[in-house]
């Protein structure tokens with residue numbers, strides 16, 4: 337049985353999705369302000385990390401890394417509704433790219449599994 | 461044994477060790493995050509040596525051509541001399557060949573320096589004294605000019621400006637470091653439309669890129685948008701106008717700021733209203749931080765790939 341990352345198309349799939357995903361986020365009034373960073377090139381690289389992680393690809397992030405990465409955003413009011421909106425955009429991006437139903441569900445579940453860390457509700 | 465040199469230190473790499481691991485082992489505290497070649501937090505630049513292709517995966521063509529790489533996935537196969545992305549590198553001597561006015565508040569500075577290899581569109585650091593350093597883009601072309609040309613806006617209170625206005629004359633000796641920057645003619649298809657958009661002395665690197673494109677036989681349409689606060693700021697206008705007359709596929713679009721115009725009447729409004737085919741165009745943006753960031757975002761949202769948006773941002777006092 338191949339891994340989710342392999343089934344979905346690996347790094348190629350990440351590259352195909354990242355700009356569309358980022359464009360969708362910037363165009364979504366609910367979350368755009370969090371991504372309106374000074375340097376878009378840095379931001380898009382971070383979104384590449386996000387997708388690689390959500391696709392079950394190679395990464396070395398710990399829960400602590402996720403808490404640190406989003407700490408600045410918590411100060412700007414990040415909450416569950418924003419995580420929901422990001423997951424909605426993720427879902428939509430994958431469908432726009434023709435990813436299969438089963439894989440879309442798996443990716444969104446995987447991303448959602450980090451919710452508690454992203455919102456700093458979990459400590460380890 | 462491969463060797464890594466950075467700043468003052470030389471590190472002998474262990475077999476299989478990445479540049480990031482080696483820098484950490486040497487106590488240099490390099491930035492990192494994903495450690496898997498995605499987030500680009502560990503971006504570095506090599507100024508000597510050959511990079512393994514895997515270490516440049518995902519970078520823009522301009523970054524690849526100018527030696528940028530990701531330290532966390534770079535296991536070197538040859539000796540490397542590297543620096544952090546914001547560093548400008550070795551200093552060398554330069555002599556002023558000429559300095560003259562292009563506009564009431566813009567000068568053209570031409571320098572002579574030995575062994576300074578660069579691509580049109582890159583920038584250098586001009587060092588008047590140890591505590592007086594500024595970054596300026598290169599408007600010259602290494603194969604066509606035997607000097608380095610910079611276009612510099614003179615500010616009323618700037619220290620470098622005062623020096624340039626009052627003291628620096630032909631024959632003066634300065635130091636320079638660099639080059640740096642990846643806003644170059646790289647990763648462009650010869651038939652691709654090009655849009656060069658700049659304000660003020662942001663024309664300098666665009667002028668260099670334009671000459672390189674024409675010199676390489678670029679065939680697609682090229683549009684140069686140049687914005688200025690007033691007509692005198694549209695320097696090099698005559699030369700560009702006559703170039704546009706001779707080259708059917710080159711179009712020069714000067715624009716003077718007009719706050720009463722419906723869309724703000726600046727160079728970005730004109731460009732966004734008149735560029736067609738955002739997804740196919742190769743973009744080169746140059747000017748202040750606000751202008752470049754706003755344009756980059758708008759162009760991206762209209763369908764351009766970030767890989768095709770090359771930018772050179774003028775930072776205050778950079």
Ligand code: HEM
Nearest residue numbers: 367370371382385386405418419422447450454493494499
């Ligand atoms: C749903 C689960 C989420 C996951 C798995 C996730 C994953 C990630 C990852 C892997 C990074 C890169 C960290 C780094 O290397 O520095 C990151 C950064 C970032 N994330 Fe998330 N994220 C999630 C939710 C969110 C939400 C809801 C928002 C905002 C609405 C958000 C906004 C950001 C921003 C702006 C950055 C860049 C931070 C910076 O530049 O310092 N993320 N995220």
Ligand code: FES
Nearest residue numbers: 493495498500532
């Ligand atoms: S640490 Fe993320 S790309 Fe190297």
